[in-house]
Amino acid sequence: MRLWNEYRRTAHLLGNNILLAACMVCFLGCSAEERSSSSTAESRTVPVYGFEITGTFRHDTSAFTQGLQFQGGWLFESTGLRGQSSLRRVDPQTGRVQQRVNLPDRYFGEGIALISNRIYMLTWQEETGFVFDRDTLTVIDRFSYEGEGWGLAYDGHRLIMSDGTDTLRFLDPETLEVTGTQSITVADEPLRNINELAWIEGELWANIFPTHRIARIDVDNGTVVAWIDLTGILRRDQITGRIDVLNGIAYDEETQRIFVTGKLWPLLFTIRLVPPLADG
Ligand SMILES: [Ca+2]
Numbered sequence: 497m498r499l500w501n502e503y504r505r506t507a508h509l510l511g512n513n514i515l516l517a518a519c520m521v522c523f524l525g526c527s528a529e530e531r532s533s534s535s536t537a538e539s540r541t542v543p544v545y546g547f548e549i550t551g552t553f554r555h556d557t558s559a560f561t562q563g564l565q566f567q568g569g570w571l572f573e574s575t576g577l578r579g580q581s582s583l584r585r586v587d588p589q590t591g592r593v594q595q596r597v598n599l600p601d602r603y604f605g606e607g608i609a610l611i612s613n614r615i616y617m618l619t620w621q622e623e624t625g626f627v628f629d630r631d632t633l634t635v636i637d638r639f640s641y642e643g644e645g646w647g648l649a650y651d652g653h654r655l656i657m658s659d660g661t662d663t664l665r666f667l668d669p670e671t672l673e674v675t676g677t678q679s680i681t682v683a684d685e686p687l688r689n690i691n692e693l694a695w696i697e698g699e700l701w702a703n704i705f706p707t708h709r710i711a712r713i714d715v716d717n718g719t720v721v722a723w724i725d726l727t728g729i730l731r732r733d734q735i736t737g738r739i740d741v742l743n744g745i746a747y748d749e750e751t752q753r754i755f756v757t758g759k760l761w762p763l764l765f766t767i768r769l770v771p772p773l774a775d776g
Contacts, residue, residue, distance in 0.1 A: 541683045543772045544723045551753070551766035554591025557737055559584070560759045563608030563617065563648065563692060564744035570594075571746060571755065571764075572630070574608045574617050581605030583617060583633055588755070591764065597633040599626075607648035607692055609655055611669055616655060618645030625672065639672040641665075649693035649700060656700060656715065658693055662686035664700075664715065680713055682720035687711060694745035696754070706741045710756075726756065729765060736762045 555561075563574035571586040581599040586592065599605055604620035614636070615628040621644055627637035647658040654675065655667040666676045680687040689705040699721070700713040710724040726742055740759035747754055757764035 542720055542723055544725050545772060546770035547724060547726055547729065547767045548770055549729065549765050550768050553588055553764045553766075555757050555761050555764040556584075556586075556591065556593060557760055557762050560740065561692075561744040561757055561761070562606045562759075564694075564746040564755060564757065565608055565610045565615075566746040566748045566753075566755060567610050567630075572608060572610065572615060573744070574605045576605045576620065576759075578602065578604050581619075583608065583615065583628060585633065588764070595633055597628070597635075606645045607658070609648040609650040609693075611650050611655075616648060616650075616669075618648050618657065620644055620646070641667075641672075641674070646691050646705075647693035647702065649695045651695045651700070651715070656693060656695070658690040658702065660689055660691070660705070662688045662690065664690065678715060678718050680711075680718050680720065682711065687713075687720060692743045692745055694747050696745075696747045701745050701747075703741075703743045703745060705743070708742050710742075710745065724769060726767075729756070729767070730758065730761055730763060734763055 559573060560576045560580065561573060562576040565572045571588045573584045573586050575582045579601045581603055582605065583597050584593045585595040587594055603622050603624065606618040606620050608615055608617045610630065613630040615630050617626045617628065623640050623642060625639040625641060625645065626635050628634065629636050644659045645657065646660045649656045655669050657665045657667055662680050664678045664680060665674050667673065668675050680690065691703040691705040694701045700715050702711045702713055704711055708725065708727040710726065711720045712722040712724065714721050739761055742756070742758040744757040745755070753766045755764060755766055
């Protein structure tokens with residue numbers, strides 16, 4: 497608790513960049529015990545789910561994962577970094593990239609969403625979105641938006657876009673115009689750094705950069721209804737080279753499988769949620 501109070505006070509005095517840095521230092525430097533005590537305050541109000549791994553699959557270690565979707569037996573994955581950004585169709589069983597298209601070097605790829613046979617893809621700071629044909633991965637349209645693009649999802653009616661802040665944007669899938677926004681809070685605090693998104697059974701699931709947590713969001717009332725803590729999902733002995741943060745959530749509606757991975761991770765997992773223990 498002392499650490500959490502210290503962290504909040506420091507963040508209040510010095511601003512969000514320091515909060516982010518403190519968060520990263522905490523992740524790298526704190527013991528599990530300190531980490532768990534630092535999240536006690538929010539855990540009182542928002543349940544924290546654990547996980548169980550139900551499947552382990554290979555993942556391209558050069559894929560700086562920014563978007564992940566599942567449809568028709570395939571994973572669709574977008575990757576970032578300038579000069580390395582791409583959209584891929586991946587066989588989840590083998591991790592093999594079956595089809596790939598690269599973005600021009602000046603674009604930094606971000607999140608994707610699928611609507612029938614079209615894949616919508618954001619870019620980080622280029623204020624440009626691409627629409628691809630799902631089967632050929634050729635660009636069939638472009639659109640523009642203001643500010644940064646991070647994550648993208650489709651709720652069946654509208655595209656939902658994150659930009660690294662606590663505010664989501666809703667886009668009309670036909671006109672790609674912004675039709676509204678929603679600020680997200682957790683335990684009455686703004687939820688910043690909302691990253692990769694997935695629409696799962698009426699909830700928006702979001703990777704929160706740069707943490708090992710996924711937020712389950714009620715988009716209508718703008719609150720986090722639960723956390724999923726994926727700390728330790730990738731074991732140290734499974735890490736083969738440089739890795740980056742947890743990022744990438746996809747959902748297979750037919751089998752209810754939940755896929756998760758991270759940037760440059762050697763593995764991709766399917767998981768089942770483990771409910772929090774009841775207070776005793
Ligand atoms: Ca996704």
